[in-house]
Amino acid sequence: MCASAVDADGAVYPLAFAIVDVESDDNWMWFLSELRKLLGVNTDKMPVLTILSERHNGxxxxxxxxxxxxxxxxxxxxxxxxxxxxxKNTKLVNLFWSAVYSLTTAEFEAKVGEMMEVQDVMPWFQLFPLIFGQFVL
Incomplete structure (x- = not known):
């Protein structure tokens, strides 16, 4: 497990890492607990912190x-x-990336509309509300 940060020059540097026997909910909970201690800040006053990760439930x-x-x-x-x-559809994947790189809500919704013409993707989008919830109705 690892945590990295971006400095003022845009360079990535390591903050913390751990070697664990398995990627599990308990190990993620422990690792982020230790990361919070390392940062030594009140997390309630940390609105500018952004965490990017894979979507592991733990x-x-x-x-x-x-x-x-x-x-x-x-x-x-x-x-x-x-x-x-x-x-498992290349056209849908290409439309997905077109939607991701959309510059406006209207453009995004148009790409999602194109996806819907191929297949109903709404149930899948609803699994990712943090990414798409603000755009998908």
Whole structure:
């Protein structure tokens, strides 16, 4: 497990790492507890903290527990892999990435509309409200 940060020059540097026997809910809870101690700050006053991760359930719960005011986003590589595995359709995957790179809500909704013409993707989108919830009705 590891946590990295971005400095003022945009460079990524390691904050913490741990070697565990298995990626589990308990290990994520422990790791983020230790990360919070390392940062030594009151997490309630940390609105600018952004955590990007894969969508492991234990990690999601640990972020909610230890960094409740942080924004928690999911790495689009993992999200797109989940989308690809669910739908197994190259056209839909291409439309997904077009939607991701949309610059306006209208453009995003148009791409989602194009996806809906191919297959009903709304139930899948509703699994990812942190990413798409603000756009998908």
């Amino acid at each position: 990690l999601v719960e640990a972020v909610i527990t230890h960094f409740p005011s942080a924004f928690h986003g999911f790495c689009l590589r993992y999200v797109s892999e989940s989308f690809r595995d669910e739908f």
